[in-house]
Amino acid sequence: MIIGVPQEVKNNEFRVGLTPGNVSGLCKQGHSVLLQRGAGAQIGLTDESYRIAGATLVNSAAEVYGKSEMIVKVKEPQAQECAMLREDQILFTYLHLAPDPKQTQALIDSGATCIAYETVTSRCGALPLLAPMSEVAGRMSIQAAASHLEKTNGGLGVLMAGVPGVAAAKVVILGAGVVGRNALQMAVGLGANVSIFDRDLERLRQIDAIFGNRVKTLYSDSLLVAQEVHEADAVIGAVLLPGAAAPKLVNRDMIRKMKAGAVVVDVAIDQGGCFETSKPTTHADPTYEIDGVIHYCVANMPGAVARTSTFALTNATYPFVEALAKRGVIEALRKDQYLRHGLSVHRGVLTSEPVAAAQKLDFVPAEELIAA
Secondary structure (H helix, E strand, O other): OEEEEOOOOOOOOOOOOOOHHHHHHHHHOOOEEEEEOOOOHHHOOOHHHHHHHOOEEEOOHHHHHHHOOEEEOOOOOOHHHHOOOOOOOEEEEOOOOOOOHHHHHHHHHHOOEEEEHHHOOOOOOOOOOOHHHHHHHHHHHHHHHHHHOOHHHOOOOOOOOOEOOEOOOEEEEEOOOHHHHHHHHHHHHOOOEEEEEEOOHHHHHHHHHHHHHHEEEEEOOHHHHHHHHHHOOEEEEOOOOOOOOOOOOEOHHHHHOOOOOOEEEEHHHHHOOOEOOOOOEEOOEOEEEEOOEEEEOEOOHHHHHHHHHHHHHHHHHHHHHHHHHHHOHHHHHHHOHHHHOOEEEEOOEEOOHHHHHHHOOOOOOHHHHHHO
16 A cells, blocks of 8 residues: 655644654655655754655655555645545545534545544543644643743733642643543643532542542532632643534633633544634634733644654554455454444535534445445
8 A cells, every 4th residue: 555644834833744763664664655845844853864764755745645545644634635545535534523514524425444543542432643642632731731820921910830839820621531631641740729529429539549638629610710710720621522613611701710821721622622712723823812811722732742642642543554455444443343334425425424413414324335
């Protein structure tokens, strides 16, 4: 199979879909890899390292898309990339379609087979291709909150850890999944006063067993959320409904009642965000202010630590790339029900029920489509 790796075009996105080690493995199995020149250069993965690994270097994204049978990338395709997809291609990347009707329609129109990293599952029901970036984003969320609480960055002027005689920052984390637990680990490590919400009591029990009275574990009740958010210096939005739009847990009135200079970090922004006042931002312009509250809603947070993120991501995605290249998309999807959960669009048909529900579209279950 001919596998293409284009350079990412999203604002300040420096990750790359395959490492030189991945390329070497694929080439030894008889596949060909086309890499757009410079795709990994910003994170120290040189064109020469890819050439030595066996990749063929090409000058443009158009050449990558034009000659490849499978495109492996990181972020959802932008409009110009969707326009280069064709019916006989596989696209394997993050998609986050639920809040993005334009991208959904563009992928349907392309006729390509589009598999979303974020909805591929594992035997235990986890999301193995989302987890590495959730770990990174969860840890970064506390770094972002701590930085933007500084007065010089528009915040209230609060040190996350406090000092002897002065209270630490109050941090509220909404969601105890992978993002939330990694945010919790960082916040506790910095010495913050932390509350974490979830509706999974077993997760809360696990957190309590690990952290004890260093963390306040709370069942996600709207009145209690409102109370904790009102008192918070920083709120981390870490909720996830796989493949679906994120629920709006914090409304405008709750934001209005927060302290001036408080910070909200919406890690769920890829799925539409869990704050009513959220809108996507970029690393170039990461924040905005509403009712005196600093909003950090960068849609590709792990892109800021792109080298770490690239290796963490490809460690998880590479076995699936191998399977798709070896078996072809139909056979790979038939043999692997967990990979099949990632199928979002196939030859002009939407296959994701959560996306269909969010956008009020028709869909055909992947099992039916593949069987046909």
